[in-house]
Amino acid sequence: MFLKMVKNDLVRNKIVTVTVFVFITMAVILAASAIHNIASLIQGMSKFQESAEPADITVMHAGEFDQAKIDQFTEQYREHIAVQETMVLQNIDGSDIQIGQHQTMAETIQDISFVVQNKNFDFILDINNERLDVKEGYVAVPIYFMEQYDLHIGDSITVKSGWYEKMFVISDYARDYEMNSPLTSSKRFVINQSDYNQMLKMQAGELEYLIEFKLNEGGDAAAVQTAYNEAGLPANGPIIEGKIFTMFNAMSDMVVALVIIFISMLLIVIAALCIRLTFLATIDEDIKEIGVMKAMGISQKGIKKIYLSKYKVVSIAAGIIGYLLSFAAVNLLNGNRRLYIASDLSGNLNYLLALIAPIFVYVMIVLYCNRVLKRVDKISAVEALRSDIMERSKKRKYSFPLQKNKFLSLNSYMGLRDIGKRFKLYRLLFVIYIVCTFIVILPVNMYNTLNSPEFSSYMGIGKQDMRIDLRRTDRITDDFITLQEEFKNDNDIEKYAPYITSSYQVKHADGTWHNLNIEIGDFSVFPLKFLEGRAPEEEGEISLSLANAAEDGLNKKVGDKVTVEAGGKEQTLTVTGIYQDITNGGKTAKAHTSLGVNEASVLWYIVSINLAEGVAIREKMNYYQNAYSTAQVNNIEEYTKQTLGTIIDQMEIVVIGGISIAIIIAILVTALFLRMLLAKDMSQIAIMRSVGLTLRQISYQYMAGTLMVLLVGIILGALAANFLGELLVSMGMSSMGASKIEFVHVIWQTWLLCPVVLLAAVGLTILMSCKAAVKDDLSAVLRS
Known part of the structure; x- marks a missing residue:
């Protein structure tokens, strides 16, 4: 009997079933592929390390x-x-x-x-x-x-x-x-x-x-x-521990996997909200049947089993399909790992670990269904047989009278009025639209931030047009001096600043001495963004990277003293600021030129350059590259891309996937919601048609209300992606030396392109859903 009832319900609610099925399938695909990637990354790193046998300590010396x-x-x-x-x-x-x-x-x-x-x-x-x-x-x-x-x-x-x-x-x-x-x-x-x-x-x-x-x-x-x-x-040169190499190798794949897991969790939340929406609508429609079953002596457990069985079947079917499709999806995400680290998991382990996702999703859906179905327990047989029980339990508020509308058209006002009168009904849709926007905007913001020249501030570099690195050669010092002389006479250069990085001995809190790369120069020319304090400006001052200032580093705060050995003498420097830097393991420092160059251990020379307005950067780069064969000449955008290229490429895939998933979610949820809403309002729609309202006018009312919910959801979703997203990304990047990421916003993408795409998809769905629902035979509806 239960199987027959489940089958009948699946046939009767095709749209609902397909929508929930798609969400659960997508959640399983993403979760399973992310778990597969993380497991493959861990095993791949282990095998890679076992075969390569890397050093535990590496000292670089010239x-x-x-x-x-x-x-x-x-x-x-x-x-x-x-x-x-x-x-x-x-x-x-x-x-x-x-x-x-x-x-x-x-x-x-x-x-x-x-x-x-x-x-x-x-x-x-x-x-x-x-x-x-x-x-x-x-x-x-x-x-x-x-x-x-x-x-x-x-x-x-x-x-x-x-x-x-x-x-x-x-x-x-x-x-x-x-x-x-x-x-x-x-x-x-x-x-x-x-x-x-x-x-x-x-x-x-x-x-x-x-x-x-x-x-x-x-x-x-x-x-x-x-x-x-x-x-x-x-x-x-620097002394590097082996764990730094492990972190660098795993970084790009781990970042992408964590983003995918986060999106899959949001999909599970959306699936749960859709199930809640469906349950409430179904119980509302079947309230008399529930009363009959209770009057017949069917237990509450039995009644709940009828409704729960459907979603168990859907969850199992979606889990199996999602599980199988995840092995195809994983190939889109693990290309970087397979190329740089190792191939996929060996044996049956990948199949077993991927099972975690469908099992987890199934358990979460069933637990949530049980929670929603507790509403059935509160309905007695007598109350259920009263058709207005679901409405009588609520206090009606006759607000938003038509005579007070002075600014909007009648249909627009009626649509917005419906939101005010039935806000509890619309709030699930509202939350889902916020999540959809979040799924779109967060990866876009991450991609734009990584791909922006401004990301150089998280690499310990001030914003600049061009950067020249001089490699270690016999004539490196002469080239460095010659370059600066040429810059003075080059009218195409607006400003420049030379920097010298050397290895120094720095005293830790326990009294031991360790090597530290310290860059000296004038940091007011191309200023960094500081988390705390400022750049070193006077004699005896130093600023530290976040990783260096942390407890497992020098354990210093702004105003503390640092002892550095330079030129055979110990110097006590005052910490003036703390900045973010993800390069060199995140442990760097910048000091005033009064510290002096440690000639015996110069690591590299850098010159940062801003060109005059109208000067072609590429031509100027080519000139200095040809004039100084030992130099690396890059614009800052190219420098960032070469350093973060693999992460940027993988984030591009996540952006495309996030937009596609969000559009699918928005379309399916809107169709599901309107199906439920229109079925609920069928008699009201019939009355409106009988008094002369056209199908177009009625459709416009529902479109006005739903698009308003979407518009507010887009605004809040974008704000959440901008502010909450920054917090989440900063938490993830803190271990790398950047604890306060500020997104680079491309305004036309965040506030124009993404909203327009969502509005177009949802608007078309509303139009088609309303057209299909309100064209039924009027006499048949009134008779029912």
């Missing part, structure tokens, strides 16, 4: 180097250190690497190094996560450059530096655990030992050293770093 001292230190701290290995990098300028006939890698912001495979750990892998073994004459190219320059296996690149010139054939794509992510500023090309020796002999590149340590199980990384610094060993 300059004089004595391996014997490193070996002595390693033996002294064998209780912590399992093995030590030094990789010698030959840094080649991007302009010296030719692709095809005319293109070079001059525009890349990455430092390019040619290396040979390590012997003990920190292995560079191929696309199958096997250790690379490159033959003579061949090269393995980092995946980052494969994507950026559209390189394929079998293509060739030519290295021409000084007297050295050689063409290499690309044999593999290189997965590099330590330098995979665009957020790391260096990339390693792997070549054969004989080719490497020839390059070294011809002094093709500047030498840099990666002094790497693999710790014993239970080894203390902090103790090794402290001891290394106190021993005065080579450290003309």
Whole structure:
């Protein structure tokens, strides 16, 4: 009997059933694919790490180097250190690497190094996560450059530096655990030992050293770093812990997966609201049948089972379909992970984990249905047989009289009047429209923010037109001085500011000394946005990045003192401000020029430039790129894109998906709501038609009311996406060094394009729904 009643109800309420089915299916697809991606990411990272065996501590150094001292230190701290290995990098300028006939890698912001495979750990892998073994004459190219320059296996690149010139054939794509992510500023090309020796002999590149340590199980990384610094060993560069590489590798996929899970949770909420709307309408329609069943002695549990069985069947069917479709959807979202990290989960684990989503959604829907159905328990058989029970329980308020309307047309006023009289009925629709707008606007805002030049403020960079990075070469200092002299005589340049970043020893609260990259220069020319305080402006002042100021860093606040060793002397600096920076693990600092340059450990020189009005940025960039072959010349937009390219590309997919989902939701919910509302108002519609109102006028009343609800929902949804969205994204980015994200709003997208798309979709749905409902035979309606 129950199955027959469920079947009859499904046939009778096709639109309702299809709507709820679609929402549950979409929620399962998104949740299952996100769970699949996160699980694959965790397992992929684990396998990637297991195969690559990255260093637990990596010291980057350029300059004089004595391996014997490193070996002595390693033996002294064998209780912590399992093995030590030094990789010698030959840094080649991007302009010296030719692709095809005319293109070079001059525009890349990455430092390019040619290396040979390590012997003990920190292995560079191929696309199958096997250790690379490159033959003579061949090269393995980092995946980052494969994507950026559209390189394929079998293509060739030519290295021409000084007297050295050689063409290499690309044999593999290189997965590099330590330098995979665009957020790391260096990339390693792997070549054969004989080719490497020839390059070294011809002094093709500047030498840099990666002094790497693999710790014993239970080894203390902090103790090794402290001891290394106190021993005065080579450290003309940052000291990086292995967990930073793990965070960088997982970042882009994790951000996208969390956004998708959030959207899927909103879909579950919408499905629940639709079920509530449906239940209330169905119970209202079937109130007499409920009274008859109670009078016949059918228990409350039995009556609830009739209504609940339908949604159990729908949830199970939608869960199965969503579960199966999620394996197709996941391929749209995991391309970056499969390319940079590993393929999908192996064995049956991916199928089992993906089951979590449909099971979770089913449980949530059933629990919510049980809660809504408690209303049935409160209806007695006698009350249910009175057809007006659902209305008599409410106090009628005859407000909004027609004679008080002086500004709106009759049909518009009647539509708005209906909202006021039955606001409880419209509020579910109102909430769903807010959620739909939120689903559209939040990903759009995130995409625009990541894709905006203003995002540079979260990378420790002031807003500027152009940026020149000078790489470490023998003539880097001379080029830096020459550049500034040329800028003084270049009328196309409105203003510029030179900055020098060096590695300094900084004293932590526990008395230990650690390396810290500190940038010195005039920070008033291209000001940063500070969370607290201001930039260093006077002698003895320093500002810290958020990650550096945190408890696990220097644990400082504005006004506190920081001890820095510079020029062989200890200096006490006052913290004047705290800013956001997601680069270099988020741990950077900026100081007044009075600190002085640590000549022994200069990392890089940067010049920030603003051009005069009307000057073509691209032409000026090309000029300085050609004039200074060792320089990286980029506009700030290109710099941001190269650093965050993978996240931006994946967010673009989320934006398209979010807009599509929101439109589908808006159309289906509107159709469902109007079906319920028009069925409820059928006798009222018949009366209006009998007194002379046309179908068009009646449809206009419902359109006016529904579009007003949509319009207010769009406004509140956009505001929620702007303000609540900023809070949610800031919480997610706080671990990366940016705890206060401010969205970049493209006004015409947020307040024009997205609302117009939703209004058009909903308006068309209202028109079609009303047209279908109010054209029934008038006499038949009045007789019923």
